[in-house]
Amino acid sequence: MKYFLDTNIISYLLKGSLNVKQKITDLIMNGHTVHIPVVAYYESKRGLLSSSASKKTFYFAMVYSSLWNY
Numbered sequence: 853m854k855y856f857l858d859t860n861i862i863s864y865l866l867k868g869s870l871n872v873k874q875k876i877t878d879l880i881m882n883g884h885t886v887h888i889p890v891v892a893y894y895e896s897k898r899g900l901l902s903s904s905a906s907k908k909t910f911y912f913a914m915v916y917s918s919l920w921n922y
Contacts, residue, residue, distance in 0.1 A: 855879055855886045859895045862888065865915065866896070866908045886919055 857865075857876075864872045879886055888896075893916065900909040 853884050855884055857886060857888050857892060859892045862892055862896045862912070866900075866912060888916060888919060 861872060865876070876886055896912060897909075900912055
């Protein structure tokens with residue numbers, strides 16, 4: 853099954869929500885695919901760039917690129 857993350861879930865993930873991280877990890881480990889839609893990607897990226905959150909921007913890039921491997 854495919855799951856798509858919305859902007860709110862991405863925000864929780866970037867804030868370090870252990871529940872969200874665990875749920876996404878469980879989905880991937882159980883063979884599901886997790887995607888970030890283009891709109892959610894750009895909303896998240898724009899918010900990070902406008903707030904100059906360099907650490908979160910780097911983390912977002914790492915999360916986004918790791919989802920491409922699944």
